Amino acid sequence: ERLYQPDIHGVEERKSGQAAIYYCLLNILKMYGIFVPHMTEYIYQDAFAKAEGIDCLHQNLWSVDGEDDEESIAFGEYVKDAISEVRKFKSENNISMKSEVESMKIVTPEKFKGAFDKTLGDIVACCHAKTVEFEIQ
Missing domain, CATH: 1.20.5 (Single alpha-helices involved in coiled-coils or other helix-helix interfaces)
Known part of the structure; x- marks a missing residue:
């Protein structure tokens, strides 16, 4: 989007x-x-x-910026899980993927809160959520 x-x-x-x-x-x-x-x-x-x-x-050589960034990979898993849960909910309830959901809750460790804030716009656009709240583990 x-x-x-x-x-x-x-x-x-x-x-x-x-x-x-x-x-x-x-x-x-x-x-x-x-x-x-x-x-x-x-x-x-x-x-x-x-x-x-x-x-x-x-x-062309492969980029070798360093080892895999484990933090980024772990954060990506949290994003994937959050979006998957919304999609699963919509699918199980026969709701169009483009329909808005009133709210979604993302459960995340404190260390990923800042990263979620930076990607919040993409998550909202993907899930069509009106509001997003965070629960810090």
Whole structure:
């Protein structure tokens, strides 16, 4: 939603979403490159080569910014679980996924409260929740 409504969510949120999609698509191409090299190279040349500044997809190196960020992975699991619970509730009660829910409660450790605050707009847009409350574990 934030990609298509920058007037509501802001230009920075849109750029953030675009960067995430760019990163995901580029890395998906790298993964598929060993199986379908000609097709992935064609897509890379058309969509990524100019921005990446590397002539060939297969010359791209994997990003090695460090070890997996365990905190980010754990936070992602909490986000996934929160959204899954709302979807499960809607599914079990034959409610459209686009229908609003009055409120949702997210149970989270204190260390993730700040991260949830930063991603709250995306969670609300995904779940169509009017209000979100937090319960700190």
